[in-house]
Structure formats: C-alpha cells, structure tokens
Amino acid sequence: MGFELHFPIADVSVSFPLLMFLGFAVGVLSGLFGVGGGFLMTPILFFLGIPKLVATSTEAVQIAGSSLSGVLGHFRRKNVDLKVGSFIAFGGLGGTTAGVILTRWLRSTGQVDTVIEVTYVLFLGFIGSLMLIESLTSRARSRSGVAKRSHAHTFLHRMPWRLKFPRSKLYMSGFLPIGLGFIVGILTALLGVGGGFIMVPAMIYILGMPTLVVIGTSLFTVIFLTASVALQQSLVNVSVDILLALCLMIGGVLGAQVGVRLASRLPAQDLRIWLAILVLVVCGKLAWDLFVFPPAISSVEVAV
Amino acid sequence: MIGRMMLCFVVALGGNTALAAPPFIFNQDTIDVTTNFRGTNLELTTFLDLDNPTIQMVIVGPRATLTFREKERRAGMWVNASKVSVEDTASYFAFIGFNEGDLEYMCASADLQGYAPKTDLSFDWVCDEEQRSLMAEKGLFVFIPPGGNQNLGRGFHRITAFVPPTAKPGAYDVRLSVNGSYADAQIDVRRAGLERLVLETAQNSRLFYGIVCLVLAALAGYLTNLIFSRRS
Numbered sequence: 001m002g003f004e005l006h007f008p009i010a011d012v013s014v015s016f017p018l019l020m021f022l023g024f025a026v027g028v029l030s031g032l033f034g035v036g037g038g039f040l041m042t043p044i045l046f047f048l049g050i051p052k053l054v055a056t057s058t059e060a061v062q063i064a065g066s067s068l069s070g071v072l073g074h075f076r077r078k079n080v081d082l083k084v085g086s087f088i089a090f091g092g093l094g095g096t097t098a099g100v101i102l103t104r105w106l107r108s109t110g111q112v113d114t115v116i117e118v119t120y121v122l123f124l125g126f127i128g129s130l131m132l133i134e135s136l137t138s139r140a141r142s143r144s145g146v147a148k149r150s151h152a153h154t155f156l157h158r159m160p161w162r163l164k165f166p167r168s169k170l171y172m173s174g175f176l177p178i179g180l181g182f183i184v185g186i187l188t189a190l191l192g193v194g195g196g197f198i199m200v201p202a203m204i205y206i207l208g209m210p211t212l213v214v215i216g217t218s219l220f221t222v223i224f225l226t227a228s229v230a231l232q233q234s235l236v237n238v239s240v241d242i243l244l245a246l247c248l249m250i251g252g253v254l255g256a257q258v259g260v261r262l263a264s265r266l267p268a269q270d271l272r273i274w275l276a277i278l279v280l281v282v283c284g285k286l287a288w289d290l291f292v293f294p295p296a297i298s299s300v301e302v303a304v
Numbered sequence: 305m306i307g308r309m310m311l312c313f314v315v316a317l318g319g320n321t322a323l324a325a326p327p328f329i330f331n332q333d334t335i336d337v338t339t340n341f342r343g344t345n346l347e348l349t350t351f352l353d354l355d356n357p358t359i360q361m362v363i364v365g366p367r368a369t370l371t372f373r374e375k376e377r378r379a380g381m382w383v384n385a386s387k388v389s390v391e392d393t394a395s396y397f398a399f400i401g402f403n404e405g406d407l408e409y410m411c412a413s414a415d416l417q418g419y420a421p422k423t424d425l426s427f428d429w430v431c432d433e434e435q436r437s438l439m440a441e442k443g444l445f446v447f448i449p450p451g452g453n454q455n456l457g458r459g460f461h462r463i464t465a466f467v468p469p470t471a472k473p474g475a476y477d478v479r480l481s482v483n484g485s486y487a488d489a490q491i492d493v494r495r496a497g498l499e500r501l502v503l504e505t506a507q508n509s510r511l512f513y514g515i516v517c518l519v520l521a522a523l524a525g526y527l528t529n530l531i532f533s534r535r536s
Contacts, residue, residue: 006341006469008495008503013342013469061521068525073533110373110384118381227518234514238506242517243339243498249521253528294375294382300438301371302395304472 009241010054019048019244020251027255030066032263033275036194036222037252038063039127043120043282045244052116053103054241056192057233061245062252063194064226067219069253074216081167084177084209085217088199089224091178095185096228103189104236117290119190124283127197131276139269156206168209176207181221189229194222327351328480328487335467336496343443343468346491351459352482358401359453360481361463362420363491365396365444366474372435390435393426395472397439398446398465401453407431421477421488443468467493 004013022044030037038059045055074080106112159173180202184195199218203209209217234240289295328350335344348361369391376385397420399407410416411431420427429435430445439445446465454462467476476491495503506513 003340004342005339006337006499008339008499009506011470061517064518065521065525066528068522069528069532070525072526072529110371110387114381114383227521230517230521231511231514234506234517235510238510240506240514240517242502242506242513242520245517246520246524249524253524257528257532290381296375297382298372298374298434298438299384300435300442301373302442302444302470302472303369303371304366304395304474 005243005247007050007054007241007244009239010050010058010244012049012051014048014050016247019247022048023248023251024255024258027252027257028259028262029255029275029278030252031256031259031261032266033259033272035275036063036066036196037256038193039124039191039197040279040282041248041252042192043124043286046117047285050241050244051239052113053107053233053237053239054244056103056116056190057230057237057239058241058245059192059248060188060226060229060233061240061242062248063192064223064230065249066252066256067194067222067226069256071216071219071223074219077216079213079216080220081165081209081213081217082220083165084168084170084203084207085220087174087177088181088184088217088221091181092185092188092221092225093181093228094178095182095187096189096225096232097185098182099186099189100229100232100236102186103233107237114290116190117286119187121283121287121290123187123191124279124286128276128279128283131279132273135269135272135276139273142269154206157208168207168213170208172207180206181225184221185225185228188222188225189232192229194226196222328489330478330489330491333491335471335491335493337469337471337473337493337499338497339499341469341499343466343471346465346467348463348465348478348480349456350461350463350480350482352461353459354483357461357482358450358484359461359463360401360419361398361465362400362479362481363396363398363446363465364394364420364425364477365493366394366472366476367392367425368395368472369393370395370429370435370439372429372438388435390426390429392424393429394420395474396444396467396476397427397430398448399430400446400448400463400465401450402447403449404447407447419479419481421479442470444470 003016005016006013026037026041029040042055042059045059046052071080103112106115156176157172159175161174162171163174164171184198187193187198188195196218199221200214203214203218204211230240328348331347369389370393372388373384374386375382378385410419416427416430429439436445443466456462471493473494476493478489478491479486
C-alpha cells in the first residue's frame with residue numbers, strides 16, 4: 001500500500017502512509033483516554049511484521065518522547081512528586097536492566113517472541129477486562145451517585161524504611177515505590193509499554209497518592225524507564241530502529257493532540273468501553289496466533 | 305551508465321572462464337539498498353550467435369548463517385521447539401534456466417557446487433525442500449525454469465532475477481552458462497545513504513546511537529509541547 005520504507009534495523013519494508021495512519025490513530029486514542037498507547041501500538045507493529053524485539057525496543061523511544069511532551073505541562077502546574085517519582089525511577093532502572101538481560105537470554109534460546117506474546121495476551125486480557133468492568137461500573141456509579149472507595153492500608157504500608165513524601169502527604173516505606181518501579185521496569189523492557197496503566201492505579205490504590213499528582217509523576221517516571229530500555233536495548237540487542245521511531249513519533253504526537261481536543265467533545269465514558277473492547281480484540285488476535293493457528297509454523301533467520 | 309555497462313562487459317570477459325565465455329552485461333553492477341528500496345530486477349543481457357541456446361544462470365549471495373526454527377504445540381501453545389543452524393552458507397541463491405529435475409539430480413549427486421560460482425559455501429538448504437521454500441518466501445531463493453529468459457531478437461537474450469529488500473549486503477557471484485560454457489562475474493549489494501548510516505552507527509557505535517535516539521525523542525517531545533502549549 002503506497003510508498004514503502006525499508007527499516008534498517010527491523011529489516012522489513014512497511015507502507016509509510018499506513019504506518020503514519022496507525023501511529024496517528026493510536027495517538028488519537030492515547031490523547032482521548034490519557035493512556036500512553038504503547039500497549040496498542042506494539043501489537044500493531046507485530047501485525048505489520050516488525051520483529052517483536054525491535055517493536056518493543058523502538059516503541060520505548062516513542063513513549064519517552066511523548067511522555068516528555070506530557071510531563072512538561074504537569075511540571076508547570078507543579079503536579080509532579082519528584083521524590084516518589086525518583087524512587088520509582090530508581091527501582092525502574094533495576095527492573096529495565098533485568099528485563100533487557102531477560103530478553104537477551106530469551107533471544108538466545110529462540111523463545112523471545114513466544115514470551116512477549118504470552119505476556120501480551122495475559123496483560124491485554126487483564127487490562128482490557130479491567131477497563132471494561134471499570135467503565136461499566138463507573139457508568140452505573142455515576143448514574144446512581146454512589147461514591148468511589150479510597151485506598152486501604154495493607155501490610156505493604158508497614159514495611160521498614162519508612163520515609164516522608166511531603167508533596168503527596170505520605171509516610172510510607174521507600175521499598176514500596178522502588179518495588180513498583182522494578183516490576184513496571186521489567187514490563188517496559190519486555191513489552192515496550194510505558195506502564196502508566198499499572199503505575200497510575202498502583203499509585204492511587206496501593207501507594208495512596210493524591211490523584212492530582214499521579215498522572216504527572218507517572219509520566220515523569222515513564223521517561224526514565226523507557227529511556228533506560230531504549231539505551232540498553234541499543235547497547236545489548238541492537239534492536240532500536242530510529243527511522244521507525246521517528247515515523248511513530250510524528251504520527252503519534254499529531255494524533256495525541258487531536259485526541260486531547262476531541263476528549264472534551266465526545267462521551268469519554270462510552271468511548272472507554274469501546275477502547276476496552278478494542279484492547280480485548282487485539283488480545284484475541286494474539287491469543288489466536290499463539291494458541292490456535294500461528295501465522296507461520298516454520299521460520300528462517302539470516303545472519304551475515 | 306554506458307560506462308558502467310562496458311565495465312561489466314569487460315569484467316565478464318575477464319572472469320573465471322573454464323570454457324569459451326559468452327559475453328554479457330548487467331543493467332547494474334552495484335545494487336544500493338536505501339530506505340525506499342523495494343527490491344530490484346537484476347537484468348543480464350547477452351549476445352549469442354546460436355540457434356536455441358541453453359542459457360542458465362546461478363547467483364550466489366554472500367556468506368551467512370541461517371537458523372531454521374519450527375514451532376510445536378506445547379501446553380496448548382505454539383512455541384519454537386526445534387532449531388537447525390547452517391553456517392557458512394549462501395544467503396541468496398538464484399537458479400535460472402534449470403529444470404526441477406536438474407536440481408534434484410545435482411542434489412542427489414552432490415554436484416551443486418560444480419554449477420555454482422562459490423565453491424567454499426555449503427548449499428545444503430537449497431537441497432532441502434522445506435528450507436528452500438522458507439527462503440523462497442523471503443525472496444532469497446529464486447527458481448526460474450527454462451524459457452524464463454527473454455529472447456530480444458537478433459541474437460540478444462535477457463535474463464532477469466529479482467533481488468529482494470531482504471537481500472544481505474556483500475558480493476553476489478554470478479555464473480552464466482551457455483551450452484556448457486560459462487563465465488563468472490560479481491555484483492555488489494550494499495547499504496547506501498541513510499540506511500547505511502543508521503545500520504553502521506547502530507552496530508558500531510551502540511552507545512552513541514542509543515543517545516541519539518533519546519535526544520531525538522526528547523527534541524520531538526519538547527517541540528510538541530512548545531508548539532501545542534502555545535496554540536492552546
């Protein structure tokens with residue numbers, strides 16, 4: 001379809017207009033719903049034939065750029081908790097390093113594609129179902145006027161090394177944000193996602209951060225996580241395609257701005273249900289390839 | 305262009321000629337793989353003052369390691385189960401003007417090397433039907449039966465082989481045979497322009513490449529914020 005570009009690291013030719021359109025479409029969704037969009041864009045890159053490791057590594061570059069664009073506005077409004085963010089980013093650096101080592105080992109065993117696919121199926125299935133349930137219940141709640149439950153204190157809050165986090169008015173163990181960053185960091189390296197959809201609910205419901213600073217702090221940490229993945233994947237696996245990243249950034253950035261403008265005019269709650277369905281459809285396609293009928297039983301890799 | 309074609313002509317005449325060499329020219333002596341490269345037709349034109357000549361051509365790509373993988377169903381999932389690695393083999397193999405039976409015969413008699421211009425490489429995958437079809441899917445195995453060449457009239461003949469965008473860079477050795485006589489030549493496939501710059505930087509200066517990727521991402525993010533925050 002149209003003018004094709006050959007991407008040197010991916011070693012695949014993809015239609016440039018199609019790639020821009022898909023980048024734009026995912027950008028619109030990310031602007032509309034305030035999500036990073038990596039969890040949709042990366043599987044789309046798989047479907048376009050981009051090698052899975054290249055897709056996940058390159059998507060990390062795009063997310064780093066779009067997160068920086070988003071966090072600057074939050075900085076101006078002072079909606080970033082730098083102390084909590086730094087703790088999460090610190091844990092995230094460990095997590096991304098572990099994730100990159102894991103992908104390197106999986107690549108040597110020839111199982112990297114399968115593990116990425118399995119993780120995506122689990123992850124998209126979980127996120128899609130959660131989004132669908134959350135959208136349906138919040139719609140019902142807004143109609144009935146029942147208030148949302150705030151976070152509860154668990155054993156996690158009694159962990160040692162308790163510190164004050166003044167911006168979020170929290171007194172909690174430093175291990176909590178570091179642990180959260182570590183887990184999200186592994187997912188970022190493995191799946192090429194920012195991890196905001198895990199980080200944001202975890203910050204609200206587990207750490208108990210005020211909603212006002214959650215989005216800005218999440219974006220702040222995502223920059224470090226994705227930058228760490230991009231740099232390490234370049235060093236270890238040579239799997240970042242700069243030309244592909246540029247195409248995704250252009251399409252994604254423009255789409256996100258359109259999405260942000262559309263958000264105020266469209267019924268977001270109803271659209272969120274459709275986004276959840278879209279996520280589940282993508283999950284279904286990956287599950288079909290993994291469990292029922294893979295696109296190819298045999299494959300060949302040529303290394304000069 | 306004419307100069308390049310003449311050069312090719314001379315190269316062909318001066319090539320490895322065990323028997324009388326048929327003169328030939330290529331439409332290109334170097335194939336540049338750029339970011340908008342969609343594959344190219346490598347065209348060889350030859351003049352033959354013969355009635356119904358048997359024209360055959362073999363093109364062998366640069367040395368590579370091929371890894372063939374096969375999925376098996378384990379615990380309900382399709383996972384890569386078996387792996388066969390073939391080292392020191394050809395990354396591309398075009399076989400033009402031969403019959404299916406010729407290939408079977410050559411493989412059975414282990415005589416494929418005798419027809420190919422590179423004898424130090426293994427062509428085992430060419431003789432394995434499944435491996436061959438996987439390479440054909442990637443455009444890295446080309447088979448054109450007799451009659452695939454174009455008779456241009458007045459003794460001129462043209463043979464065409466497609467070189468896909470997945471073709472690996474390096475020297476491609478070509479052997480043209482006419483009624484048992486043959487001549488060899490070489491075509492260069494190389495990365496060029498931005499494609500080359502990106503690939504070489506990514507492979508040889510990994511840290512610098514990673515930093516450039518991040519700087520570009522940061523620049524894109526900053527500029528977007530600057531433009532759209534001013535507009536809103």
